[in-house]
Amino acid sequence: MRTALDNYLGIHPQALQLEAQRNDLLAANLANVDTPNYKARDLDFKAALAAASGQSASSSTPALRAPVGAALSDAGASSALSTDNAGGIDPSALKYRVPMAPSLDGNTVDEQLEQAAFAENNVRYQASLTFLNSALRDLMTAIVGS
Amino acid sequence: MSSFKIFDIAGSGMSAQSVRLNTVASNLANADSLSGDANSVYKAKHPVFQAVMGSVAGLGSDQSTAQVKVTGISESQAAPETRYDPGNPLADAQGNVFAPNVNVVEEMADMISASRSYQNNVEVLNTSRDMMLATLKLGQS
Numbered sequence: 001m002r003t004a005l006d007n008y009l010g011i012h013p014q015a016l017q018l019e020a021q022r023n024d025l026l027a028a029n030l031a032n033v034d035t036p037n038y039k040a041r042d043l044d045f046k047a048a049l050a051a052a053s054g055q056s057a058s059s060s061t062p063a064l065r066a067p068v069g070a071a072l073s074d075a076g077a078s079s080a081l082s083t084d085n086a087g088g089i090d091p092s093a094l095k096y097r098v099p100m101a102p103s104l105d106g107n108t109v110d111e112q113l114e115q116a117a118f119a120e121n122n123v124r125y126q127a128s129l130t131f132l133n134s135a136l137r138d139l140m141t142a143i144v145g146s
Numbered sequence: 147m148s149s150f151k152i153f154d155i156a157g158s159g160m161s162a163q164s165v166r167l168n169t170v171a172s173n174l175a176n177a178d179s180l181s182g183d184a185n186s187v188y189k190a191k192h193p194v195f196q197a198v199m200g201s202v203a204g205l206g207s208d209q210s211t212a213q214v215k216v217t218g219i220s221e222s223q224a225a226p227e228t229r230y231d232p233g234n235p236l237a238d239a240q241g242n243v244f245a246p247n248v249n250v251v252e253e254m255a256d257m258i259s260a261s262r263s264y265q266n267n268v269e270v271l272n273t274s275r276d277m278m279l280a281t282l283k284l285g286q287s
Contacts, residue, residue, distance in 0.1 A: 035195040
């Protein structure tokens with residue numbers, strides 16, 4: 001149920017949560033940069049945000065686009081991903097990266113790409129945080145006055 | 147809170163890479179450990195990494211993230227280098243000594259790769275910590 005406060009804060013709380021989850025995913029990719037057969041994963045941010053905010057994916061959220069290169073394949077085939085999801089990431093938004101230069105050991109982590117995505121995600125997180133902060137400050141001003 | 151997972155993930159990466167650095171150090175230190183017997187000579191050691199999908203205790207069967215685990219140390223099966231050196235006190239009856247199958251150049255490259263990966267994980271940890279500290283200050287400024 002959305003309360004008046006949820007409506008006031010808009011999409012930013014959900015965006016912040018998804019960015020934190022994407023941060024976990026990218027950290028896992030970077031930690032497994034030398035693990036044989038590890039498949040790098042990322043969040044289809046647009047779909048995940050649409051699911052989290054209760055919109056259909058087709059309705060536009062122009063400020064937020066799919067992550068780097070949109071080179072993600074559907075992870076739906078893996079049964080490991082369709083199990084119950086305590087972390088709260090919408091399983092359909094969790095995708096495998098399509099490697100640009102696959103390595104012999106089956107690892108699909110591209111270190112540079114992941115680093116760039118991590119930096120980008122961090123900036124997005126800070127942005128959401130700034131939006132939320134200013135919204136809360138405005139609210140405090142309205143309550144306290146002056 | 148799920149974001150604390152990141153410390154376990156980056157921490158597991160750091161620990162795995164430091165095991166790798168340790169094996170590199172061991173291989174380089176023993177690069178010249180000769181032996182008079184082909185079976186007892188030092189063999190190059192390399193860690194085996196494996197991704198451990200899912201859960202940090204208490205979060206249920208969340209399969210979205212993976213830590214790294216060192217499942218074991220494998221010993222290189224390459225044949226040791228044979229050197230003819232009858233003057234060496236370790237030499238066998240034929241005058242041969244055996245040198246470890248450590249490729250020093252390969253080990254140096256491995257060392258750089260491990261050290262870069264370690265730095266990467268430290269960077270992830272620092273950035274995430276800053277993010278979380280900023281989140282703690284939400285609404286305070």
